[in-house]
Amino acid sequence: xxxxxxxxxxxxxxxxxxxxxxxxxxxxxxxxxxxxxxxxxxxxxxxxxxxxxxxxxxxxxxxxxxxxxxxxxxxxxxxxxxxxxxxxxxxxxxxxxxxxxxxxxxxxxxxxxxx
Amino acid sequence: xxxxxxxxxxxxxxxxxxxxxxxxxxxxxxxxxxxxxxxxxxxxxxxxxxxxxxxxxxxxxxxxxxxxxxxxxxxxxxxxxxxxxxxxxxxxxxxxxxxxxxxxxxxxxxxx
Numbered sequence: 001x002x003x004x005x006x007x008x009x010x011x012x013x014x015x016x017x018x019x020x021x022x023x024x025x026x027x028x029x030x031x032x033x034x035x036x037x038x039x040x041x042x043x044x045x046x047x048x049x050x051x052x053x054x055x056x057x058x059x060x061x062x063x064x065x066x067x068x069x070x071x072x073x074x075x076x077x078x079x080x081x082x083x084x085x086x087x088x089x090x091x092x093x094x095x096x097x098x099x100x101x102x103x104x105x106x107x108x109x110x111x112x113x114x115x
Numbered sequence: 116x117x118x119x120x121x122x123x124x125x126x127x128x129x130x131x132x133x134x135x136x137x138x139x140x141x142x143x144x145x146x147x148x149x150x151x152x153x154x155x156x157x158x159x160x161x162x163x164x165x166x167x168x169x170x171x172x173x174x175x176x177x178x179x180x181x182x183x184x185x186x187x188x189x190x191x192x193x194x195x196x197x198x199x200x201x202x203x204x205x206x207x208x209x210x211x212x213x214x215x216x217x218x219x220x221x222x223x224x225x226x227x
Binding site for chain 1: 146148150155156157158159160163171173174204206208210215216217218219220221223
C-alpha cells in the first residue's frame with residue numbers, strides 16, 4: 001500500500017524567502033504521480049502542482065516547484081518568494097490502493113509566513 | 116467556470132439524525148470522489164462515483180453511509196443515524212477522467 005510521510009508538522013519562513021516542505025513516499029507501482037494541495041484556514045483544498053514519475057523535468061507552477069528525487073522517493077515542494085497568503089496547511093498526496101484515483105494524503109505541514 | 120460546489124458548508128446534527136451532503140462537480144467533470152478529514156489529519160478516501168454508478172466504495176463505512184450520483188443533480192453523501200465520531204470535514208472532488216482532482220470547499224459536520 002502507498003504511504004506518504006510528511007515529517008514537518010510545522011514550518012516557519014520569513015516573507016520573501018524560499019521554503020522547502022518535505023514529502024517522502026513509498027510505493028511499489030512502477031508508474032505514479034505526486035500531488036501537492038494547499039489548505040488555508042478557510043478550509044478549502046487547493047490543487048498546487050503535480051509530478052509524474054516518468055516526467056523528465058521537475059514540475060513548476062509559478063512560485064511552486066517540485067524537487068523530485070525518485071531514487072530517494074522524495075517529492076519536496078519548494079515555494080519561492082514566500083507571501084503572507086502562503087500561510088496554510090500543505091498536503092502531499094499520491095494515488096494508491098491499486099488505483100490511479102484513490103488519493104492517499106500525508107498528515108500535512110503547517111506553514112507560517114512571518115512578515 | 117465555477118469550481119466544485121458543496122453545500123451546506125456547515126451542518127449541525129444531533130445524534131441519531133440524518134446528514135445529507137451535496138456536491139456539484141465542475142462543469143464537464145463526470146467523476147466524483149468523496150473524502151473525509153478528521154481533525155489534524157489528511158484526507159481519507161471514501162467513495163468514487165460516475166454518473167449513476169458507484170465505482171469504488173472501499174473507503175466507506177459499511178453501515179449508515181451511502182453515496183449516489185444521479186443522472187441529474189448533484190452527488191449526495193448520506194449519513195444515517197449520525198454519531199459523534201462522524202464529526203469531520205467532508206470533501207468532494209471532481210475530475211474529467213481519473214486525473215487531477217479538484218476539491219470543493221468541504222462540508223463541516225458537527226454532531227452534538
